[in-house]
Amino acid sequence: MDVTVLEVAPRDGLQNEAEIVITDDKVRLIERSVAAGIRRIEAVSFVHPGRVPQMADAEAVMADVPRVSGVSYAGLVFNDRGLDRALAAGLDEINVVVVATDTLSDRNQGCTTEVGIERWHALARRAAESGIRRTVTIAAAFGCPFEGEVAPATVLELVHRVAEAGPEEIALADTIGVGTPDRVRTLVTGARAAAPHADLRCHFHNTRNTGYANAVAALDAGASVLDASTGGVGGCPFAPNATGNIATEDLLYLLHRMGIRTGIEPIEVAETGQWLGSVLGRPVPALLGRAGPFPSPT
Incomplete structure (x- = not known):
């Protein structure tokens, strides 16, 4: 079995950092990720710098990333201006977020869920004309910090509606880390039925220590x-206490021990995690870099 692990540290990993990470360190993070065998990287977000200051240097980052055959760079896009920037920067794929609840959608994107769907359809049409790969992510698919539980039927109706724009990929995001494996199975199974022609991707946070089980x-x-x-x-x-993506190195250890192939070297990623901790000035949550591999190399 082969699985694609998509690296989001340069974008989702850093966007919440209060201290600005310099462009050179962002590029170095991407370089190290590519060297470890990662082939899909969400590198930047094309959002107004006043909203997410950490992503203000998106064009500068993309100008210096290694352009390696087989490596695909993605960027988060919210509107036409963001798509213009993504195309000019040479992105290979875009990710457009539709939030499952109106309250978080307004906090995150300044619009209702319904308007978010309309924006996605318009951006998808433009992106298709430009030949760029299109992912649509349904955020807060497993719960909202403001509205609480989100019914599976609500999420699956959103999947059906966003699938009408013909995305290559649909992602279900546990934005605040409240999902559990039973709900994951329900939504993934339902999404496959609702959008059989799209690849299905999942984005989990480990906020409440369920992220790896959910994966x-x-x-x-x-x-x-x-x-x-x-x-x-x-x-x-924009979501209180929405911390803790699942760690790439810890996920790789889990998958590889299960015999699932990724093409990525977990120890190299763990070393990058330790390096990233030095950049951020604190230990990272990942555990493989502390515990080491098993069996230990001889």
Whole structure:
């Protein structure tokens, strides 16, 4: 079994950091990720710098990333201006977020969920004309920090509606880390039925220590792509306590011990996680860099 692990540390991992990470360090993080074998990287977000100051240097980052055959760079896009910037910067794929609840959608994007769907359809049409790969992410698919539980039927109706724009990929995001494997199985199975022609991707946070169990449940239910962040860093600036992406290195250890192939070297990623901790000035949440591999290399 092969699984794609999509690295989100340069974008989702760093966007919530209060101290600005310099461009050179962002590029170095991406370089190290590519060297470890990661082939899909969400590198930047094309959002107004006043909203997310950490992403203000998106064009500068993309100007210096290694352009290696087989490596695909993604960027988060919210509107036409963001798509213009993404195309000019040479992105390979875009990710457009539709939030499952109106309250978080307004906090995150300044619009209702309904308007978010309309924006996605318009951006998807433009992106298709430009030949760029399109992912749509349904955020807060497993729960909202303001409205509480989100019914599976609500999420699956959103999947059906966003699938009408023909995305290559649909992602279900546990934005605040409240999901559990039973809910993951329900949503992934339902999403596959609602959008059979799109790849299915999942984005989990480990805020309440369920992220890795959810990742396994997603694969068992038919997801083929998992997001993860080197070091386990990250969070959403617009959702309270939305910390803790699942760590790329810890996920890789889990998958490889299960015999699932990724093409990525977990020890190299763990070393990058330790390096990232030195950049941020604190230990990262990931555990593989502390515990080491098993069996130990001889």
